[in-house]
Amino acid sequence: MKFKAITGKQGSGTEVKDVTYVEAARWGKYRWWRYLLGLMIILFAWMIAANVASALVAFALDGQEGVAALGRLDYAAFSPVGGFVVVMAGFPVFLAGILIAVSLIHQRHPRTLVTAREKISWRRVGHGFVAGFVPWVLLGGLGQYLLYPDTFSFNSDLKTFALFVPIALILTAIQTTTEELFFRGYIVQGTSLIWSNRVFLALASAVIFTLPHATNPESQEGGWIGMFLNYFVGTGLLYVVVSLIDGTTELAIGAHFANNIAYFLLFNWSGSFFAAPALFSISEYHARFYDIISLVLIPVFLAIAYKVFKRDEDSEPVSQSDRVGRR
Known part of the structure; x- marks a missing residue:
């Protein structure tokens, strides 16, 4: 089962019917090295920059002790709401990495990851x-x-x-x-x-x-x-x-x-x-x-x-x- 998303001509002149978001992988710029570079950007945002964001939030909430607690993964050291915010603080950065990869590296709309x-x-x-x-x-x-x-x-x-x-x-x-x-x-x-x-x-x-x-x-x-x-x-x-x-x-x-x-x-x-x-x-x-x-x-x-x-x-x-x- 597929959405009947578009019927028209792609850049190469081939007819496009029943396009799903998977086919959108070949829109914009899609050479293999672009996906590799995009993945590296996303993983950097997720694994490194996101942890920095969590550390900054932990420091803002409880100073050096908050950073130390984060290093121990001791989220109970924060308030119930504070611990949740520390854990979640990295996801906006993770999201930014995805948006940068799709928009700049592949040069297509981030919406194409959805539909x-x-x-x-x-x-x-x-x-x-x-x-x-x-x-x-x-x-x-x-x-x-x-x-x-x-x-x-x-x-x-x-x-x-x-x-x-x-x-x-x-x-x-x-x-x-x-x-x-x-x-x-x-x-x-x-x-x-x-x-x-x-x-x-x-x-x-x-x-x-x-x-x-x-x-x-x-x-x-x-x-x-x-x-x-x-x-x-x-x-x-x-x-x-x-x-x-x-x-x-x-x-x-x-x-x-x-x-x-x-x-x-x-x-x-x-x-x-x-x-x-x-x-x-x-x-x-x-x-x-x-x-x-x-x-x-x-x-x-x-x-x-x-x-x-x-x-x-x-x-x-x-x-x-x-x-x-x-x-």
């Missing part, structure tokens, strides 16, 4: 949010409460929670969108120049997404089974598959934001890497429960995304400036 159409369908992003948020809250959150009620505690500090809500909404939107633009956008587009086979693209993206999440406390608690089911299958593979089916990363952007914001604002495990002053705190992480939930959520998510909601069939033409360019 081949003239405009992003925020309606479809909303579909992804609902399809991700509702089953996660009902099955993951309430399910654990019904099975393990003793692990739940209510956050009585509503003043801190009220302060945290707008901060969490903004920073989580940046975090999840950045990850989607990179893992489901840039990585998929770049690997498509090697081989456009959808199975290859899905597996490559899912593996690359799983690796940096392997050190998360949830992965350590769940072992390799939990890491495989939660990050590789339940998130990495699911999001790239729906992106390849839809021809855009819109569903994945909405679903990823829904998953994380529910975790940060509603049900947060106290031992999480992203510990947050959520409405409810979970004292014990039941890895096998979440392994099962990850598998159950997949068909539920797909049913809501493709049965309850319908894809947008109308499209708008993409400007020639986005498509025409030298390699």
